[in-house]
Amino acid sequence: MVKLKAQVVVMLKPVVNDPQGLTVRAGLHRLGFEEVEEVRVGKFIEITVTAADEAEGRRQVSEMCRKLLANHVIEDVRFQVEAVADREQAGAARTE
Amino acid sequence: MVKLKAQVVVMLKPVVNDPQGLTVRAGLHRLGFEEVEEVRVGKFIEITVTAADEAEGRRQVSEMCRKLLANHVIEDVRFQVEAVADREQAGAARTE
Numbered sequence: 019m020v021k022l023k024a025q026v027v028v029m030l031k032p033v034v035n036d037p038q039g040l041t042v043r044a045g046l047h048r049l050g051f052e053e054v055e056e057v058r059v060g061k062f063i064e065i066t067v068t069a070a071d072e073a074e075g076r077r078q079v080s081e082m083c084r085k086l087l088a089n090h091v092i093e094d095v096r097f098q099v100e101a102v103a104d105r106e107q108a109g110a111a112r113t114e
Numbered sequence: 115m116v117k118l119k120a121q122v123v124v125m126l127k128p129v130v131n132d133p134q135g136l137t138v139r140a141g142l143h144r145l146g147f148e149e150v151e152e153v154r155v156g157k158f159i160e161i162t163v164t165a166a167d168e169a170e171g172r173r174q175v176s177e178m179c180r181k182l183l184a185n186h187v188i189e190d191v192r193f194q195v196e197a198v199a200d201r202e203q204a205g206a207a208r209t210e
Contacts, residue, residue, distance in 0.1 A: 021151075027158050042159065045182050051174065055117075055162040062158040063138065066151040078147065086141055114186050 021068050022075040028088045028099040029060035062088060066102065075099050115164050118171040122193040124184045125156035159183060162198065171195050 030036050035057050043057040065082070069075035076099050088095040126132050132154050139153040161178070165171035174193050184191040 029158065029160070033126065039159075042182070046161075046178055049178075049181055051178055053164045053174070054178075056160075057162075058160045060158040060160070062125065062156040063135075064125070064152075064154045064156070065142075066153075067147070068149045068151065078149070082142055082145075082150075085145055086138070090122070095182055 019068050020071060020075070021066065022072065022076070022099050023101045023102045024063075024065040024067060024079040024097050024099045026063040026079065026083060026087055026095060027060060028063065028083075028093050029058060029096050031092055031094050034092045043087060060093075072101065075085065115161065115208060116171070117164050117198045118168065118195050120161040120163060120171070120175040120193050120195045122159040122161065122175065122179060122183055122191060123156060124159065124179075124189050124191050125154060127188055127190050130188045148157045156189075167199065168195060187207075 039057040043054055046054045046057065052073060065079065067075055067078060069078055077097060079097055083095045083097065084090070085109040134155040135153040138155060139150055142150045142153065161175065162172055163174060165174055175193055175195060179191045179193065180186070
């Protein structure tokens with residue numbers, strides 16, 4: 019068994035209107051960031067999961083996306099899966 | 115001037131409770147994905163911006179994060195910036 023961390027990105031399809039993105043863009047313009055052309059806001063979902071191997075984990079995450087995480091009518095989903103060292107705290111995020 | 119796409123990830127800090135993540139985890143467990151250990155839900159923000167060069171774009175996005183995109187008391191933010199070919203549709207997302 020291997021512990022994996024999946025990073026799932028769920029975005030509205032390009033043809034779907036994104037009011038949240040428009041609002042953020044308007045806010046950035048108001049703050050003086052006139053060079054901002056487009057903003058799209060989506061979800062970033064980090065999942066820590068145990069699986070037999072990486073391929074099996076990938077298959078599971080793909081199924082989670084299909085069944086729960088995304089609405090495939092209006093959203094696109096992409097993800098990557100990587101092994102987590104056990105001592106590494108799975109929820110830790112790097113800051114910038 | 116160069117057109118850039120920034121991908122910004124905003125996550126609640128690991129010490130901050132994430133009710134949305136807990137809800138998603140409960141949903142996944144109910145669907146039979148018992149192997150799911152932890153779920154954290156954050157935001158993924160794609161910004162298309164024009165800047166003098168990539169370093170300047172990176173500086174701008176960093177300032178956007180500080181001023182609007184993240185609440186640094188409870189959220190961590192990380193981003194990457196890459197040049198966009200003009201003919202490529204900036205908002206396009208790959209699907210998986």
